[in-house]
Amino acid sequence: MNDMSGGNYVTSDGRQIGDTLMEMKNITLRFGGVVAIKDISFDIHEGEIRAIIGPNGAGKSSMLNVISGFYHPQEGEVWFRGSKRPAMKPYQVAEQGIARTFQNIALFNGMSVLDNVMTGRLTHMKTGLFAQSFWKGKAEREEVENREVVEKIIDFLEIQAIRKTPVGRLPYGLKKRVELARALAAEPKLLLLDEPMAGMNVEEKEDMSRFILDVNDEFGTTIALIEHDMGVVMDLSDRVVVMDYGRKIGDGTPDEVRNNQEVIDAYLGVSHD
Amino acid sequence: MTANQAQKGMHSIPALLARNVAEHGAQHAYREKEFGIWQSWTWAETADEIKALALGLMTLGVNEGDHIAIIGRNRPYMYWSMVAAQMCGAVPVPLYQDAVAEEIAYVLDHCGARFVIAQDQEQVDKVIDVQDQLTGMDHIIYLDPRGLRKYDHTMLTKYQDLQKNGLDARGQHEAELDARVARQTYDTTCVMLYTSGTTGRPKGVVLSNRNVIETSKNSSEFDQLRAGDEILAYLPMAWVGDFIFSIGQAYWTGFCVNCPESPDTMHSDLREIGPTYYFAPPRVFETQLTNVMIRMEDAGKFKQWLFHHFMAHAKKVGPDILDGNDVSFGDRLKYRLGELTVYGPLKNTLGFSRVRVGYTAGEAIGPEIFDFYRSLGINLKQLYGQTEACVFITQQPDGEVRSDTVGVASPGVELKIAESGEVYYRSPGVFMEYFKNAESTADTKDAEGWVATGDAGFIEEGSGHLRIIDRAKDVGKMADGALFAPKYVENKLKFFPNILEAVVFGDGKDRCAAFINIDLTAVGNWAERNNIAYASYQELAGHPQVLETIQSHVEEVNASVAQDPMLAGCQIHRFLVLHKQLDADDGELTRTLKVRRRIIEEKYADLIVALYDGSSTVSTETEVTYEDGRKGSIKATLELRDAAVQVPVKMAAE
Numbered sequence: 001m002n003d004m005s006g007g008n009y010v011t012s013d014g015r016q017i018g019d020t021l022m023e024m025k026n027i028t029l030r031f032g033g034v035v036a037i038k039d040i041s042f043d044i045h046e047g048e049i050r051a052i053i054g055p056n057g058a059g060k061s062s063m064l065n066v067i068s069g070f071y072h073p074q075e076g077e078v079w080f081r082g083s084k085r086p087a088m089k090p091y092q093v094a095e096q097g098i099a100r101t102f103q104n105i106a107l108f109n110g111m112s113v114l115d116n117v118m119t120g121r122l123t124h125m126k127t128g129l130f131a132q133s134f135w136k137g138k139a140e141r142e143e144v145e146n147r148e149v150v151e152k153i154i155d156f157l158e159i160q161a162i163r164k165t166p167v168g169r170l171p172y173g174l175k176k177r178v179e180l181a182r183a184l185a186a187e188p189k190l191l192l193l194d195e196p197m198a199g200m201n202v203e204e205k206e207d208m209s210r211f212i213l214d215v216n217d218e219f220g221t222t223i224a225l226i227e228h229d230m231g232v233v234m235d236l237s238d239r240v241v242v243m244d245y246g247r248k249i250g251d252g253t254p255d256e257v258r259n260n261q262e263v264i265d266a267y268l269g270v271s272h273d
Numbered sequence: 274m275t276a277n278q279a280q281k282g283m284h285s286i287p288a289l290l291a292r293n294v295a296e297h298g299a300q301h302a303y304r305e306k307e308f309g310i311w312q313s314w315t316w317a318e319t320a321d322e323i324k325a326l327a328l329g330l331m332t333l334g335v336n337e338g339d340h341i342a343i344i345g346r347n348r349p350y351m352y353w354s355m356v357a358a359q360m361c362g363a364v365p366v367p368l369y370q371d372a373v374a375e376e377i378a379y380v381l382d383h384c385g386a387r388f389v390i391a392q393d394q395e396q397v398d399k400v401i402d403v404q405d406q407l408t409g410m411d412h413i414i415y416l417d418p419r420g421l422r423k424y425d426h427t428m429l430t431k432y433q434d435l436q437k438n439g440l441d442a443r444g445q446h447e448a449e450l451d452a453r454v455a456r457q458t459y460d461t462t463c464v465m466l467y468t469s470g471t472t473g474r475p476k477g478v479v480l481s482n483r484n485v486i487e488t489s490k491n492s493s494e495f496d497q498l499r500a501g502d503e504i505l506a507y508l509p510m511a512w513v514g515d516f517i518f519s520i521g522q523a524y525w526t527g528f529c530v531n532c533p534e535s536p537d538t539m540h541s542d543l544r545e546i547g548p549t550y551y552f553a554p555p556r557v558f559e560t561q562l563t564n565v566m567i568r569m570e571d572a573g574k575f576k577q578w579l580f581h582h583f584m585a586h587a588k589k590v591g592p593d594i595l596d597g598n599d600v601s602f603g604d605r606l607k608y609r610l611g612e613l614t615v616y617g618p619l620k621n622t623l624g625f626s627r628v629r630v631g632y633t634a635g636e637a638i639g640p641e642i643f644d645f646y647r648s649l650g651i652n653l654k655q656l657y658g659q660t661e662a663c664v665f666i667t668q669q670p671d672g673e674v675r676s677d678t679v680g681v682a683s684p685g686v687e688l689k690i691a692e693s694g695e696v697y698y699r700s701p702g703v704f705m706e707y708f709k710n711a712e713s714t715a716d717t718k719d720a721e722g723w724v725a726t727g728d729a730g731f732i733e734e735g736s737g738h739l740r741i742i743d744r745a746k747d748v749g750k751m752a753d754g755a756l757f758a759p760k761y762v763e764n765k766l767k768f769f770p771n772i773l774e775a776v777v778f779g780d781g782k783d784r785c786a787a788f789i790n791i792d793l794t795a796v797g798n799w800a801e802r803n804n805i806a807y808a809s810y811q812e813l814a815g816h817p818q819v820l821e822t823i824q825s826h827v828e829e830v831n832a833s834v835a836q837d838p839m840l841a842g843c844q845i846h847r848f849l850v851l852h853k854q855l856d857a858d859d860g861e862l863t864r865t866l867k868v869r870r871r872i873i874e875e876k877y878a879d880l881i882v883a884l885y886d887g888s889s890t891v892s893t894e895t896e897v898t899y900e901d902g903r904k905g906s907i908k909a910t911l912e913l914r915d916a917a918v919q920v921p922v923k924m925a926a927e
């Protein structure tokens with residue numbers, strides 16, 4: 001049996017999972033009187049695909065927003081790469097190496113796919129507004145270097161044919177892929193995916209699953225994802241956190257979670273007589 | 274003449290490669306768009322790449338006469354794999370990249386391939402899936418490492434690693450490799466290509482160096498192809514045409530082969546490269562024309578007027594100008610103006626600005642479509658060919674181009690028409706044999722080297738051009754003894770943009786009936802324009818207004834067929850619009866998208882019965898194969914429609 005509790009382990013398909021990358025310690029998040037997240041702790045290891053699941057309103061998206069630094073929990077600590085993270089602005093979190101996609105696609109509709117993906121390189125651009133306006137010397141070199149990274153991602157996600165297409169004209173499934181491309185362009189240590197398969201048909205889901213696995217395999221990117229499609233979650237992830245009404249009710253491998261009575265009750269409902 | 278001396282001893286593709294390095298070493302041999310930029314390789318660089326790979330194959334223990342299967346899309350690396358295999362004295366066997374695992378298993382087993390060079394994970398997976406059905410499989414080489422990191426590598430090697438291994442072991446294998454190249458003669462096998470086969474299992478067509486090189490030489494001279502020409506390689510590598518254009522002619526003349534970034538970017542890549550020599554099956558030209566027309570409908574009033582006005586003029590004088598016939602000064606001037614405002618920009622959009630020689634073949638092309646491209650000043654011609662002939666049997670010389678013939682015998686080709694009407698040919702390109710199938714070889718090729726094409730046709734008096742009527746075995750008799758030529762009618766149907774595919778039945782019956790596939794692009798656009806919502810192909814295909822439109826097309830075809838007293842019996846009395854598109858994955862079409870009649874007849878037997886028993890609707894369930902090989906089924910209730918038929922002209926006159 002793999003050692004799931006603390007340190008490194010090897011997955012069933014032979015991937016070596018590394019040390020703890022991020023640790024959430026006793027997180028509680030309140031909006032006024034509403035408790036969205038209640039005393040939740042879990043960790044994410046380097047190289048892992050970690051899923052957060054739960055019924056509607058369980059607090060999954062709030063959790064992801066805590067990880068991405070958009071919400072600041074009233075209680076608890078977020079540890080990232082061995083140190084406690086102070087309350088930060090989202091852009092500071094991005095600079096730390098965390099990138100995300102959104103449940104309701106948040107792309108620049110009027111811009112081409114290429115330009116959208118290039119915005120993901122923003123944290124890697126060092127030259128100022130002035131230098132970039134004239135586009136000489138360092139600014140030019142920098143853009144060429146960043147374009148190369150972006151082109152590799154475009155090739156990787158097989159979106160060459162829409163490189164110059166304005167995002168607004170793309171179908172939903174492709175927009176999702178462009179969002180993934182933009183997040184990848186930041187070369188993140190940790191990639192957060194908020195319902196990457198929502199609203200997709202079976203074929204699109206298969207494609208997206210393959211891309212997520214390939215990203216994890218090829219770039220060694222750690223991935224935390226929220227997803228409703230249980231089949232997808234169970235196939236993709238190494239470990240799963242299950243939430244219900246803001247509490248953590250399960251945590252473990254897909255098999256462990258599947259057989260957890262509390263999880264079954266939360267999903268299928270339980271009679272209270 | 275030194276050039277002629279240099280051509281001597283050019284008895285293999287590797288020998289031609291060495292000559293090209295000597296003569297055009299610094300010119301571009303290959304280009305491929307990758308990471309948004311056209312990457313290129315000169316002939317000298319190409320030779321180094323190929324040699325490194327050949328040395329790598331030697332380290333794996335490739336023997337002379339081994340078969341090496343190559344599966345992938347058109348990329349320079351895949352073309353190099355074929356030449357590297359030839360260097361080692363092995364026989365390259367390119368396969369269709371979209372073939373499902375079972376098809377691949379049959380071919381790999383039949384040729385006993387010891388090695389497979391696969392493009393990516395998808396292809397590697399297919400080979401691994403069927404590996405335990407194969408006995409001779411030794412090693413798989415892959416190009417794109419993505420997703421393959423975790424695979425067991427005892428039988429897997431990355432392409433670049435193999436090249437490196439080869440270079441490391443250079444001292445050990447180089448002498449043997451050179452000796453193997455030197456041993457090759459005109460009779461050595463150059464390549465083995467599996468025919469898609471409209472009936473039965475695919476057959477391995479063995480082509481010798483003589484077949485390929487002589488044919489490439491003759492056909493290149495026919496159209497004055499030369500170093501400096503550009504082609505876009507986008508058709509399946511397993512198809513004989515791609516082998517002759519992208520390897521045979523390219524190595525003979527030293528022109529540059531350009532590979533698109535991905536199958537989806539083909540049109541924009543075509544536009545960027547602007548090839549001078551271009552081949553496409555009629556379907557591609559049809560799709561492009563449909564797209565142009567759809568986009569014109571969205572254009573402003575003035576632009577529409579400009580387009581239609583000048584296109585009408587082009588239709589009148591364009592082909593004559595192209596053929597060098599007399600055209601009045603005023604018309605020429607107006608054509609010039611049209612070139613400036615319409616034809617030039619349109620050709621640029623289509624990627625045809627620089628096309629000097631364009632060919633289409635494989636199916637009949639609609640006269641309107643053919644004339645459209647020719648009137649723009651694109652030198653589009655037709656040829657008639659087969660895998661067994663290394664493509665070229667007949668082709669149209671410049672200035673003798675028509676939509677209803679396939680041209681005169683290609684240089685070096687002799688033609689004869691048998692009593693049955695079947696076309697026979699003999700040429701230096703005639704294949705050696707079907708691999709491990711002496712019986713079929715003897716059926717197809719006689720002792721004197723004449724090959725039966727399987728097509729019925731005749732040579733037109735006066736012009737000497739060949740005209741093809743239909744597949745010889747598809748031509749049948751109706752119950753009343755009248756001639757039944759399904760292809761003739763199907764082609765007329767397919768000339769309508771709304772109809773993608775048609776299958777006509779009637780052999781041995783008293784009336785003809787048809788299955789029809791609508792063209793989703795054209796009909797979908799029409800639906801959008803008329804605010805008709807639809808969720809799927811099936812729904813659109815069953816829409817009453819769509820059926821109405823198709824019925825009017827069928828009736829128009831009937832009127833046209835009735836003009837020909839010999840074929841008037843082939844008018845379509847009843848038809849239905851199929852609930853799914855005919856697909857190669859379901860075995861209904863060949864990989865080159867030709868209809869497989871027998872299979873369709875078996876699969877849709879219930880629908881054919883319904884067409885003849887007078888019922889007005891029919892419910893059916895059809896098995897479909899998804900791209901990943903899984904199977905599912907779709908259910909549908911189809912409406913059968915009667916179409917009006919015309920009384921044949923001759924009888925009406927009586």
